[in-house]
Amino acid sequence: MGSALRSQLEAAGVSPECASTIELVRDVLARVGDKWTVLVVITLADGPLRFTTLHGRIAGVSQRMLSQTLRSLTRDGLVTRTAYAEVPPRVEYELTPLGRSLSDSVTHVVHWVQDHQAEIVRNRQEFDGGDLPTP
Amino acid sequence: MGSALRSQLEAAGVSPECASTIELVRDVLARVGDKWTVLVVITLADGPLRFTTLHGRIAGVSQRMLSQTLRSLTRDGLVTRTAYAEVPPRVEYELTPLGRSLSDSVTHVVHWVQDHQAEIVRNRQEFDGGDLPTP
DNA sequence: CGGAATCCGTGACGATACTG
DNA sequence: CAGTATCGTCACGGATTCCG
Numbered sequence: 220m221g222s223a224l225r226s227q228l229e230a231a232g233v234s235p236e237c238a239s240t241i242e243l244v245r246d247v248l249a250r251v252g253d254k255w256t257v258l259v260v261i262t263l264a265d266g267p268l269r270f271t272t273l274h275g276r277i278a279g280v281s282q283r284m285l286s287q288t289l290r291s292l293t294r295d296g297l298v299t300r301t302a303y304a305e306v307p308p309r310v311e312y313e314l315t316p317l318g319r320s321l322s323d324s325v326t327h328v329v330h331w332v333q334d335h336q337a338e339i340v341r342n343r344q345e346f347d348g349g350d351l352p353t354p
Numbered sequence: 355m356g357s358a359l360r361s362q363l364e365a366a367g368v369s370p371e372c373a374s375t376i377e378l379v380r381d382v383l384a385r386v387g388d389k390w391t392v393l394v395v396i397t398l399a400d401g402p403l404r405f406t407t408l409h410g411r412i413a414g415v416s417q418r419m420l421s422q423t424l425r426s427l428t429r430d431g432l433v434t435r436t437a438y439a440e441v442p443p444r445v446e447y448e449l450t451p452l453g454r455s456l457s458d459s460v461t462h463v464v465h466w467v468q469d470h471q472a473e474i475v476r477n478r479q480e481f482d483g484g485d486l487p488t489p
Numbered sequence: 490c491g492g493a494a495t496c497c498g499t500g501a502c503g504a505t506a507c508t509g
Numbered sequence: 510c511a512g513t514a515t516c517g518t519c520a521c522g523g524a525t526t527c528c529g
Contacts, residue, residue, distance in 0.1 A: 284502065
């Protein structure tokens with residue numbers, strides 16, 4: 220399996236030396252593509268925020284998912300988690316330089332989507348509707 | 355929900371005029387992040403390929419998932435599907451200019467992952483292992 | 490050959506309740 | 510305030526089978 224996958228990346232212009240890169244690429248892209256990660260990242264782009272603030276700003280996210288997303292991001296070193304020993308407790312999350320650099324790449328894709336969204340929507344309508352029925 | 359989401363994009367530097375952009379962004383990113391799309395796209399980067407060839411080159415993909423992925427990509431206008439009325443039947447898939455331009459953006463992220471994979475792996479090990487146990 | 494249809498297991502996700 | 514724990518649902522993804 221590895222060699223075939225390696226050739227995939229070679230075709231994409233990725234250096235062939237590390238076969239497991241593809242898995243990590245897929246892993247990171249899956250993270251980026253998941254439901255909440257992008258929203259968390261771009262929300263944190265302004266500066267550090269605490270859990271509840273984040274929870275309030277990102278509409279529709281459950282505590283469970285937010286917590287999980289933040290832990291994954293922290294694990295990968297994309298955000299830092301800082302807990303202050305206070306009463307009431309306060310925890311702040313902040314993008315690391317690594318997280319910010321990923322954010323830049325992702326923003327690039329976001330802008331791509333924005334630039335081509337009309338075309339995509341039109342393509343979908345055309346595909347779904349086929350030609351208009353003749354009633 | 356829409357207004358909160360809109361502010362997300364504003365924070366990310368995206369123009370505020372279209373509230374539904376965020377959903378499309380998430381949608382497209384989810385597609386990009388899914389298990390097979392990236393592999394299909396970079397495999398098609400060389401040129402048009404037929405279904406079975408694609409199925410052979412992408413290790414581990416089932417016919418179902420490949421078919422599904424290709425249909426989604428076709429629906430969005432990222433690939434074209436050309437069926438030749440022959441025996442045996444032949445169907446070729448090819449990246450559209452739109453698909454190629456997305457491919458470029460995604461490749462950018464792929465390269466980012468490649469550049470930072472060592473750091474990510476190290477971060478994960480550090481996070482998972484914590485400090486080394488003392489046996 | 491190129492799929493679509495069916496069945497089915499797994500786990501992602503949301504809602505809720507509880508804890509330090 | 511900042512989570513963890515538990516549970517129920519359901520969509521994703523794989524294997525198999527059937528059709529044009």
